[in-house]
Amino acid sequence: MITTLIYSLTGLILFGMGFFTLIIHSHPLRKILAVNVMSTGVFLILVATAYIPLGEGEIDPVPHAMVLTGIVVSVSVTALALILACRIQETSNSSLPGRKQQGEVPEESIR
């Protein structure tokens, strides 16, 4: 029980941290990372619920399946968001050659 609680609370804190970062930072990469941290938090809580009342080593498979789905979704969105961020940087500042400096998206570009 206490293990589950620890996992859940950790997940919760991750969610909160992610949310805070998402709002205050304007940099796209940070935003993407923040959302990722948030989703990790949610997944953690979800996995923790799988474990709750049984205690006989038996687990509930449904949350696992849900987390797996969630992870896949998160991967897809992260990939899309990253590439979108790169495109924004390319188009907003076409003098920069190529995509080498991936972190160098102008800060004021997204708010």
Add this chain to the structure above:
Amino acid sequence: MNWGQWLLVSILLSSFIPGIIIFGLPEEKHRLRTVLNICGSIAKIALVLIMDIGVYFGHIFEIRLSIIPGVELLLNGDPLSALFATLSSVLWLLTTVYAVGYLEGSPNRSHFFGYFSLCVTVTIGIALAGNLVTFLLFYEMLTLTTYPLVIHRGTEKSQRAGGNYLIYAFSGGAAFLFAVVSLQTIVGPVDFSAAGFPSSFIESHGAALILIFILLIIGVGVKAALVPLHGWLPQAMVAPAPVSALLHAVAVVKAGAFGIIRIVLDVYGPQNLLLLGVLPLLGGVASITILYGSIRALQQDDLKRRLAFSTISQVSYIALGMSLADQPLAVIGGLVHLVHQGLMKITLFFCAGNLAETLGIHRISEMNGVARRMPFTMAAFSVGALGMIGIPPTVGFVSKWYLGLGGLAAGNWWVVAVLAVSSLLNACYFLPILTRAWFGKQQEPWPEEQYIGRFETRLMLLVPPLITAFIVIAAGVVANAQVSPLAWVRFIVRGYTL
């Protein structure tokens, strides 16, 4: 569907279908368009006459279409709607003829005539509406169909006027909608009927019903141009003359006045209104409008603007008549003025359009001696103007006579006073025009003389005002005959227990 329902539908379709076809016609097909228009309007007159006869012999015309519970479209042919429908369809035919002549050679005519037809369809819809929801439907559609006509010229000025018109009209529509929904939540769906709603509601919801009545009157008052809701009307004069004629005599202003009649006689019913005690309010607003319109008309030099303020003043006679709803004579006066004012005002606007189109005259100060150049037009104009003043044997006299009798019967001396003052004012702003035109001496050349031909102007421009002027006199002379506007109005009033 029985034949009566088919008749109602085909009355609407007789102008709707030509309108839709005209939208699709290429610009160059003038003849086809004109033929469609004229055929449509003749067919409409024939159909409306059939309906009139049916109504006279007591046939019930009715179509219902339930949309959602509480919202029902109801087309209904009763004597009152027959009156307005007949007026609109007859005047539409004349206006169409006039418009064909007036717009010869100008661009975007498909557009114009398309909306023109739709506009008349909607007006007839207002006439035939059998309950408040249907009335609201056509009332809002009237705004939409007349707007393109108002801004037809496309100038900056006309756009501004159009925008103003919309703001007034939609605000009025909003007040009307609010009131209709409120009324329905209190008394349930109301069909137009001679009795109005049961008077038991007055005890329980008196204040709300008064408020709703005021809102309803504001809603229709915007189109009827009651002061202080009249601001759009003089501005809308930028539209072409046939449109002005349509707006003032047939469609918009009349729709507002007709709405007042419906609300007073059919929605609330005179008895309920007496119990609520709101009729003097209406009477006061109407009197103020009558006097204000006349005084403002005095100050105008622009002919069309003077006519516009005159309209504001004259239409309120109808409201004045309705404010004495318990007096049959006053009601007769108000109702018959619906027809009479339309005939007179359309004559005046036709003539003003002729002056502008033929000689480029827009101002009264340019009219010196114009009667010698255009005697027929000015003769028609004079008939209309004398009618407005109320000189017998024109129709204007008939309406004022009945209104005055009604006022006396009610013991309201101020009604007579208002009528007298307003007639005086009418004379003050119309007679100078007539003297200028007939006895003045032309000092400078006409501003823009465009037409020189066998007649004083194009035949299609000349015939409609002559016909309406003839009716103005004829309907006054034969007012007591079996078939006349007055006779029909008496027939209507017989249906109410006043």
Add this chain to the structure above:
Amino acid sequence: MTVFQFSSPAWMVCPVILPLIAGLLCFLFSHRTFAIALAAALTNLLVVCLLTGQLLVFGPMRCHMGGWQPPLGITLRTDGPALLMLLMTAVTGLAITLYARGYFSYRISDPRRAGRHQRQQRYFWPLWMLLLAGLNGLFLSNDVFNVYVTLELIGISAASLAALSGKPASLLASFRYLLVSLLGSLTYLFGIVFLYRSNGVLDLGLLQNLAANGLGIRTALVLMSVGLLLKTALFPLHFWLPPAHANALAPVSAILSALVVKGSFYMLFRFWFEIFPSTITQPTLNFMGTLGAVAVLWGAVQAIRQHRLKLMVAYSTVSQLGYLFIAFPLARVDGGIPVWSIVIFIALAHACAKSAMFMAAGTVFLHLGHDRIKDLSGVRASLPITVFAYGIAGVSLMGLPPSGGFVGKWLLLTASLGSSQWWWALVVITGSLLASIYVFRVMSRLFVIPEGFSLKKSEPHFRLLEWPALALALISLFLGLAASWPLHILVHGTTTLAQVFVGGLP
């Protein structure tokens, strides 16, 4: 085979599976993608009509995926509201498909940027088809987690579509849209966690039967609602919508404004009024109504202030979405108007009118090369049908009779005045007046043909651009006259609890 019988519930999977396959095929092949998409959209419409017939004959139906009953498996079900939303999607979707064809072929005919436009078209079709599948899946779904997956499907495809034009503004807007949508679905997923912790089931039907009022359920509901509201763009959370909708390609704007926001709203509505009606308190509903009222007024004022046509239409979406929420506090009026019908009506009318309006705006944009409102004069001369469509759609947005928007507003007014909550009625009326201002501000430009204006003959390509818009606009207009029809469907098939709200209709 039993699958093909009229009574088979298996028809329900078609609206999801068919666009899905079409999407895959569109991605796989580079030719005839339009034909594939059109076939899918047409079949979709046919199947939805069939489902409607089914509903009218047999009432609400369920289809268990894989044959597994809940709580184990996922269930799809049809009922009145779901079917109306499906019908809305199918009809609007078909029109948008045709319009998109016209749009892209017109743009490709311009040789300067043909390559880029060809590419846009290439990816538009698979994205659109998958979005359609997601929407249909959402409307049919009866499982909390499945809703999450469909929401993601919708969110990602919508964001990709919004970015399709490739302009910096649209990329930025779409990035924000993607993040917001992800944030929304994460919050929703968080809610699912609480729901699952408390009840251990995911099926909506089962959740509905649990008379659960615990803290866990409430938290779950709050989280899920916040997530869905974010996606629906209710007033303070609407910041992402206007740029995303306005900067996208015209068919995409139509899709986003007409359909995508409705998906999350529909789910929100289901949760509040069908699944957990007893958990919601009246103050909460009043709060939502207030937000909706502010959205109506604020969105309309913003729309009036815009200088670009598409931005104006996008802000009008913010405003119109507010009406949906004004229905919330009126839901519990005794013996009053069924709240389902109000909401469904407004949603249907808005979907048709708004997509027509965006299509018209897109056509105008293509024709002129810009959409600055002050320079729109004379468009009527070359695009009469488009202007007409714009006008009719505007009539519906303003809520003038006899449009569907009018019926929706009428229902709102009746409900609010019937329960003596006249302030909602005032908001509705003021919103309509403001709407008339922003609609006619553009209309007056479009209508005017300035003097000396030379008529440009419209290209043949415009036919596919103009008629779908007009068709949708006319549908939104006649929706008002045929209002008893959707109500009939609605009454015929609602699940038990929803019937409480629909009760009182003949």
Add this chain to the structure above:
Amino acid sequence: MSRTGKSHKRLDGFQRLLLLLVICMVMLLGYIIWSTPGSKPVLTDAVAQMQEYSGVESPVTAVLLNFRGYDTLLEVMVLLLAVIGTWSLTEAFFPVQGSEISPVQMGAVRLLAPVMCLVAAYLVWQGSHLAGGAFQGGAILGAAGVLVLVTELPGLRTIPVLSLRIGLVLGPLLFTGTALFCLFITGDLLGYPKGAGGWMILLVETGCAVSIGLTLALLFAGGRPDKESIWKNNP
């Protein structure tokens, strides 16, 4: 580096308020989690009962591909959607210059890639009774793909675009096809016929693993391939 300096700045008023709100929210939710003990999931028993009919032994796989297979079907589409989305945005970009690749890296990848493929295949196969399955296998495959991409090995880069597309669509199409096949046979979408569940799931998983692996690798590539194949004309 200069950017990181920004995070050391003191928080302004709005940010502090937000921090406070977030902390409150976290504490509130923490309290709720703490105070509402989870109920016994109804589903665990249901899964356990129906396990034997599912055709696989691992409960997670049973849920993923049988009981809630419809979810997974849509989820596979989400992945594909990400690829379509990125392809619509931009062209692929090869992140590492050829000259920078060290021989050690080359050698390692040469050795690793086949092994990873093997592991992936094993994961997919064992998914029926232990932890593992299409997503795990696909992830390993994707990693292998990424490794191949960052070296100059010909592997992925010479594959023509059409084949890439086919590879991407393979899994989803196979899944949908199976679902429809089941619909025609048993009348239920994804209702596997009795006894056939096991191998059908394996088939779907294999297809999906390939597609998922390819998807991940192509997402890494960051855009659509060039006309003929990926990354031919890179700087």
